[in-house]
Amino acid sequence: MPHKTRPxxxxxxxxGLNVVLVSTxxxxxxxxxxxxxxxxxxxRLRVERETTPAKASTSG
Structure with missing residues:
Protein backbone atom coordinates (compact mmCIF):
# COMPACT_ATOMS: atom_id res chain seq x y z
CA MET A 1 0.00 0.00 0.00
CA PRO A 2 1.83 3.14 -1.18
CA HIS A 3 -0.22 5.63 0.82
CA LYS A 4 -0.54 5.69 4.61
CA THR A 5 -3.76 6.99 6.04
CA ARG A 6 -3.37 9.26 9.03
CA PRO A 7 -6.84 10.02 10.33
CA GLY A 16 -7.12 23.71 13.23
CA LEU A 17 -8.15 25.15 9.90
CA ASN A 18 -11.72 25.60 11.11
CA VAL A 19 -10.54 27.34 14.28
CA VAL A 20 -8.48 29.78 12.21
CA LEU A 21 -11.37 30.49 9.85
CA VAL A 22 -13.88 31.00 12.66
CA SER A 23 -11.55 33.30 14.58
CA THR A 24 -10.95 35.52 11.54
CA ARG A 44 -26.37 58.98 -1.08
CA LEU A 45 -29.34 56.62 -1.39
CA ARG A 46 -31.03 58.31 1.59
CA VAL A 47 -30.60 61.73 -0.02
CA GLU A 48 -31.94 60.41 -3.33
CA ARG A 49 -34.98 58.92 -1.56
CA GLU A 50 -35.68 62.23 0.18
CA THR A 51 -35.43 64.28 -3.01
CA THR A 52 -37.32 61.90 -5.34
CA PRO A 53 -40.83 62.35 -3.86
CA ALA A 54 -40.48 66.15 -3.92
CA LYS A 55 -39.62 66.06 -7.65
CA ALA A 56 -42.44 63.63 -8.43
CA SER A 57 -45.10 65.70 -6.64
CA THR A 58 -44.14 69.00 -8.35
CA SER A 59 -43.94 67.53 -11.87
CA GLY A 60 -47.55 66.19 -11.88
Missing part, protein backbone atom coordinates in the same frame (compact mmCIF):
# COMPACT_ATOMS: atom_id res chain seq x y z
CA UNK A 8 -5.63 11.77 13.50
CA UNK A 9 -3.39 14.17 11.59
CA UNK A 10 -6.18 14.88 9.11
CA UNK A 11 -8.63 15.51 11.93
CA UNK A 12 -6.22 17.87 13.70
CA UNK A 13 -5.50 19.73 10.47
CA UNK A 14 -9.21 20.05 9.69
CA UNK A 15 -10.01 21.25 13.22
CA UNK A 25 -14.55 35.84 10.35
CA UNK A 26 -15.51 38.68 12.72
CA UNK A 27 -12.75 41.13 11.68
CA UNK A 28 -13.33 40.32 8.01
CA UNK A 29 -17.09 40.83 8.38
CA UNK A 30 -16.57 44.13 10.20
CA UNK A 31 -14.08 45.31 7.58
CA UNK A 32 -16.39 44.51 4.68
CA UNK A 33 -19.64 45.73 6.24
CA UNK A 34 -18.38 48.96 7.76
CA UNK A 35 -16.26 50.28 4.91
CA UNK A 36 -16.67 54.01 4.31
CA UNK A 37 -17.87 53.13 0.79
CA UNK A 38 -21.04 51.56 2.20
CA UNK A 39 -21.62 54.51 4.52
CA UNK A 40 -21.30 56.97 1.64
CA UNK A 41 -23.55 54.83 -0.55
CA UNK A 42 -26.18 54.57 2.15
CA UNK A 43 -26.11 58.34 2.67
Missing amino acids: MAALLLFT ITPVYDFVCFLPYWERRRE
